[in-house]
Amino acid sequence: MRRVKVGKRRLLLSVFAGTCLVVAYVALWTAVDPPTRRNEYEISEGLNEDGHTTVTKTAYCGSESNAWQTANVAWQLLILFVASVLAFMVSHVPPNLIQADTRPLSALIMAHFFFSTLRLALVLLHDSVDPVMSMAYMALIMIAECFVAMVIFIFPKLAANSELVEDESATMPDLYVRTTVLQAQIKGFSAWSSLREPVTVFRFLECVFHSIDQVSDRKGVFKVETIAEGTYVAATGIPTQRKDHAVLMGRFATELQSLFSNLIEELEVVYGPDTGKLSLQIGIHSGPVTGGFLKGKAPRFQLFGETATIARQLCTTGEPGKIHISQKTADLLEQSGKNHWIKERESTTGTSMQTYWLSKKKVW
Numbered sequence: 198m199r200r201v202k203v204g205k206r207r208l209l210l211s212v213f214a215g216t217c218l219v220v221a222y223v224a225l226w227t228a229v230d231p232p233t234r235r236n237e238y239e240i241s242e243g244l245n246e247d248g249h250t251t252v253t254k255t256a257y258c259g260s261e262s263n264a265w266q267t268a269n270v271a272w273q274l275l276i277l278f279v280a281s282v283l284a285f286m287v288s289h290v291p292p293n294l295i296q297a298d299t300r301p302l303s304a305l306i307m308a309h310f311f312f313s314t315l316r317l318a319l320v321l322l323h324d325s326v327d328p329v330m331s332m333a334y335m336a337l338i339m340i341a342e343c344f345v346a347m348v349i350f351i352f353p354k355l356a357a358n359s360e361l362v363e364d365e366s367a368t369m370p371d372l373y374v375r376t377t378v379l380q381a382q383i384k385g386f387s388a389w390s391s392l393r394e395p396v397t398v399f400r401f402l403e404c405v406f407h408s409i410d411q412v413s414d415r416k417g418v419f420k421v422e423t424i425a426e427g428t429y430v431a432a433t434g435i436p437t438q439r440k441d442h443a444v445l446m447g448r449f450a451t452e453l454q455s456l457f458s459n460l461i462e463e464l465e466v467v468y469g470p471d472t473g474k475l476s477l478q479i480g481i482h483s484g485p486v487t488g489g490f491l492k493g494k495a496p497r498f499q500l501f502g503e504t505a506t507i508a509r510q511l512c513t514t515g516e517p518g519k520i521h522i523s524q525k526t527a528d529l530l531e532q533s534g535k536n537h538w539i540k541e542r543e544s545t546t547g548t549s550m551q552t553y554w555l556s557k558k559k560v561w
Contacts, residue, residue, distance in 0.1 A: 219272075230260040263323065270317045278310060304349045312342040370489030370501070376434035377446040377483040377526060378500065378508040379418075381409075381453060383427035384478045384517040389471060390427075401468060402427065408460055409453060418449045421488075421500055430508075432500065435488060443483050443529035447538060447555055450479050450520045458518075480511025481555070482523040511552065520555035527553045 241251040260266070315338050319331055326334070383405070390398045406423050413420050413431055421430040431449070434442035457477040465473040484504035490496045507523060515521030522530075527539045539553045 222268075222272075226260070226265045230262055230265060232260050263320075267317075267320060270313075270320055274310070274313055274317055301349055305346055308345045308349065309342065312338055312345075370487050371436075372485060372487050373432075373435050373438070374485045375438055375440070375442055375483075376432050376486050376504065377442045377481060377529075378421075378432045378486060378505050379430070379446055379450055379479060379481050380505075380508045380512040381429045381431075381450075381477055381479045382512050384476045385474055386427035389475060392471075393468070397468065401464065401472075404464065405457070405460060408456060412449065412452055412456060416445065416449050416452070418445065421498060428512075430500070430505075432486070432488075435486070441533065443526050444533050444535060446481055446483075446526075447520075447522075447530060447535070450481060450555060453477065453479065454518065454520065476517035478512055478515045478517050479520045480508050480513070480515055480522075481520065481526050482507040482511055483526040483529055514552075522553050522555050524551050524553070 237255040239253040239255070241253070245251050316335065319326065319334055319338075323331060393401075402423075402425070405427075406429060409429055410420060412418075417433075419432050419435045421432055421435075423429050431446075433439065433446045433449070439445070454477055461473055461475055482504055484507075485502065486504045487501045488498060491499055511521045511523060521542070522539065530536070530538055538556055540556060542552045542554055
């Protein structure tokens with residue numbers, strides 16, 4: 198699907214032109230065939246109990262011709278049809294390029310188009326349907342539309358909020374003894390993002406983090422958080438303990454570097470040549486951590502403890518395009534027979550402990 202960028206000025210002009218068209222149509226309708234008070238008389242076939250013929254008078258406001266009202270409904274239907282087509286096309290858009298409420302809103306638009314079609318059918322069949330039954334059908338259509346709207350848009354939000362309340366009620370932190378924590382940071386991101394619009398930066402991070410999420414889901418790595426400065430934090434051994442947490446994180450980090458390199462080559466065409474200068478800097482440390490959900494309006498899972506702090510330091514003191522690991526992580530890899538994965542770092546500037554590089558080519 199080809200993305201089309203519409204400027205703010207062009208969008209406002211289009212909305213203004215459509216509004217002017219509607220206003221002109223209403224003005225023409227009022228001038229040519231203005232709605233007036235009208236009466237309808239209906240004579241009963243039989244006689245009442247007094248022996249007289251009953252005449253029923255119905256007053257309403259309307260024009261001579263029903264064409265105006267039909268055209269009005271048809272115009273609304275056309276607008277809804279266009280909106281429904283756009284809403285249907287959302288299903289073909291990659292999930293990382295759409296907002297959270299986009300899909301429910303699209304379903305809501307298509308449902309509104311369906312019920313508007315039923316209303317138009319009632320307008321067109323006005324002469325062949327009993328007026329009382331027509332009003333009853335119209336009321337049923339409106340009730341059904343409101344119910345569908347609640348099912349699509351409101352009920353899921355209420356359910357999500359109730360789950361959120363349940364999560365907030367269980368906020369006791371847990372201690373995870375055997376874990377490996379990774380922090381990855383996009384090197385050069387601050388300078389790169391300062392030259393671009395916020396929406397561009399947002400789309401870039403959304404694409405990168407979504408791609409990383411797909412790898413973490415596939416490998417069973419727990420995503421802790423993402424930070425707007427281009428930082429991604431993940432852990433293994435959380436929430437389910439596993440003996441090979443260091444090995445799993447090593448494989449994940451290696452695939453992460455390869456993924457980022459390939460992704461940057463593709464995004465360089467979209468976001469400019471200086472995008473190719475961005476690289477991923479990774480720090481990994483193993484040890485116990487405390488984790489849990491912090492209470493608030495938007496509770497999120499957080500890690501606390503020395504392990505998370507050291508992983509952050511290793512990321513900061515590492516080098517672009519490399520995976521910087523601690524002595525503890527290196528020991529666990531050696532115990533798992535992965536000695537060939539690691540290489541001792543010659544310079545340990547910025548950290549007081551011996552650290553190592555994780556080979557991107559030898560990990561398997």
